Amino acid sequence: MRNVADHKGRATLPDCLFRRSCYIAHMTNTPLSHIRNFSIVAHIDHGKSTLADRLIQTCGGLAEREMSQQVLDSMDIEKERGITIKAQTVRLHYKAKDGEMYVLNLIDTPGHVDFAYEVSRSLRACEGSLLVVDASQGVEAQTLANVYAALDADHEIVPVLNKIDLPAAEPDRIKEQIEEVIGLDASDAVMISAKTGIGIPEVLEAIVTRLPAPKGGTTKDALKAMLVDSWYDTYLGVIVLVRVIDGEMKKGQQIRLMGTGARYTVERIGIITPKLVATDTLGPGEIGFITASIKEVADTRVGDTITEEKHPTAEALPGFKPAQPVVFCGLFPVDAADFEDLRAAMGKLRLNDASFSFEMETSAALGFGFRCGFLGLLHLEIIQERLEREFNLDLIATAPSVVYRMNMTNGDVIELHNPADMPDVVKIASIEEPWIKATILTPDDYLGPILKLCQERRGIQTDLSYVGKRAMVTYQLPLNEVVFDFYDRLKSITKGYASFDYQITGHEAGDLVRMSILVNEEPVDALSMLVHRSAAEKRGRVMCEKLKDLIPRHMFKIPIQAAIGGRVVARETISAMRKDVTAKCYGGDATRKRKLLDKQKAGKKRMRQFGKVEIPQEAFIEALKIGD
Missing domain, CATH: 3.30.70.870 (Elongation Factor G (Translational Gtpase), domain 3)
Incomplete structure (x- = not known):
């Protein structure tokens, strides 16, 4: 890859990063009133990434030959599954009907509940959101979660009804649903089809007329910028996505990350169009990238405040909590x-x-x-x-497990990630498990099976309301009961029509026990799990039955047991293979056969004492796929 040299002969960004630099030449020092920072939020598969494609295409961010479906979904796995995993940013130019030129910074966000953290941090960098709702499916659980996250971030929201070209589209009903469920005025919602391009000019006009311009200082203020995202590049090291609030960010500037105290020198600075394009500065309200010889993504905390080393800002931005594995x-x-x-x-x-x-x-x-x-x-x-x-x-x-909190008798509190590492029960005063608030939206026909499923998983119903013909159920559920196969069961009993969203509410004490699986009286640590005492026997029986079918027979009997402490709650036995030791006895005295059989029996007993059970890898893989 050839590097381009600047006027002093120093090596700068690779060739590809300078492409289309003429396109953004006039972008520096754009007045705040002509910048719009916005994100697209929606439920999974309601058309966020397709709308982003049309906006890029309409604004000329990429040439026709460079366009592809879901152009911002860069990973193969994102394109195959049709989901967005990583929030992506792109900067566009739009000439409005009033003749003014606007800079649009678009952040396309994920829709799945696991990546809600990506959504929350992207929203902090924007002032407005396009709320995309499928005109046939309507408001779903993740639509609610994402719109509430946008409202928490003080966003102006423009409702957009997508897929209006479908025969099943009911825009008037969906508008009413948005007003009923979310409480947003949807009378002037923009009607579009992101796939065919219907209504895209109206979306662009709504962005510049209905969404607010960013608030910020001037280029003369002390530098204050938010670290929005970071990712690793093989050639450039860590690339940091920043949103400048006050002041100006320049090449060669000495910067400090206020959260970690780390100091760096800005080596490269630029914007994403969606290619990386070099610029000299980033001013207030602008979103762009910098590189500064940062070695690891872990060194750049999302939500951190970047300021100038010599003239620091008085106070840091509030930032937000790091993502916690659950x-x-x-x-x-x-x-x-x-x-x-x-x-x-x-x-x-x-x-x-x-x-x-x-x-x-x-x-x-x-x-x-x-x-x-x-x-x-x-x-x-x-x-x-x-x-x-x-x-x-x-x-x-x-088997997936959640983080349990152990309150010890000596007053210590420890976190348990692996059930096999659980301390002696005598030293534990109580065990707390994480609970979630689950929101399920479903057609009325499937409400009964859903309520039954939630009751089986120790759920506590907190709310049930109706949105037209659809029911919205809110449950308090232990996360431990959800991580196994709750989502799969929910989709199967509702034929895929239910949508599910959750957020962690805290830890609560529960009657939890460690269930060990013993094969030939030897514990198998990989199969041990923490379960609620009421479900231990059922879970243990299913696991024993599954292992009985998976472990091959040996020359001796193999007991498979599920035990809580010293008490066995379920057992299955794999019968021994039998060699015919009497094959050579043709007739003669019956005591001769008996003698051989007794000898074989004693040998098997001894073998069972010292024999080692080989559990094939396939048996582990199958056993660990177990749900309920």
Whole structure:
């Protein structure tokens, strides 16, 4: 890759970063009144990324030959699944009907509940949001979650009804639904079809006329900028996405991150169109990127305040809490020789995903691996799939568990990520588990099975209301009961029509016990789990039955037991293979046969005492897929 030199002969950005620089030449020092920073929020699959494509296309951000479907979804896995995982930013130019030129900074956000953190931090960098609602499906659970996040960030919201070209579209009914459920005035909602381009000019006009300009100081003020996002680039190191509030950011400037106290020199500065394009400065209200020889994404805390080292700002921005992993599971290589490759692969993924955490652990059954923390089950699935596809690894994932809080008898409070590490029950005063507030939107026909499912999972109903023919149910649920297969069960009993969203509300004490699985009276640490005492017997029986079918027969009987402490709550026995020791006895005295059989029986008894049960890897993989 050839580098371009500046007028002093120094190497600067690679060639590709200078493309279309003429397009943005007039963008520096844009007045605040002509900047619009906005995000697109919606439920999964309501058309956020397609709308972003049309806006880029209409504003000329990319040439026709460079356009592709979901152009901002850069990962293969995003395109295949049709979901946005990482929030993406793009800067566009729009000439309004009044003849004025506007700068539009668009942030396309994810819709899935696991990536709500991406949404919240993107919203902090904007003043307004386009709320996209499917004109046939209407308001869904994640629509509510995202619009409330936008309202919390004091956003001006413009409702946009997408897919109006579908035969099933009912825009008037959906407008009423938006007003009923969310309380937003939807009488002047913009009607569009992001796929065909209907209504896109009206969306652009609504952005410049109905969304507010950013508030901020002048270029003469002390520099105050928010760190919105960061990602790792092989050539440039860590690229930091920033939103300038006050002052001006320039090349060569000495900056300080107020949260960590780290000091850097700005090496490159620019904007995303969606290519990286170099500029000299970033002024108030603008969103762009910088590089400053930062080695790791973990060094750049999202929400941190960037200021100038020599003339710092008086006070930092409030920032927001770092992403906390809520689901933990062990990842082990199928082939033990791949352990070092797995360690290197996880290190590379961590460079681009600061919310993914891991630490080494060992298991008697599975060997060396890592205990990993995720934002949710989809996040777990995405990371596992990326490790397998991008780094060509075969992995086993242990049963997912949540973070339990142990209140010890000596007054200490410890967090438990792995049920196998649970301390002696005598030393534990109480165990607290995380609870969530779950919102489920469903057609009325499926309400009964949903209520039954939530009751089975120890749910406490807090609200039930109707939005037209759809019911909105709110439940308090333990997260432990949700991480296994709650979402799959919900989708299957509602034929895919229900939508589900949750947020963690806190920890509550519960009657939780560790259930160990013993094979031939030896505990298998990879299969141990924390369960509620009322569900222990049922969960243990299912696990024992599953292992009975998965573990091959040996020359001796193998008992499979589920135990809580010293009490066995479920048991299955794999019968022994039998060799015909009497095959050579043709007739003769019956005592001769009896003698051989007794000898075989004694041998099997001894073998059972000292024999080792081989549990194949496939048995672990299948057993750990268990739900309820």
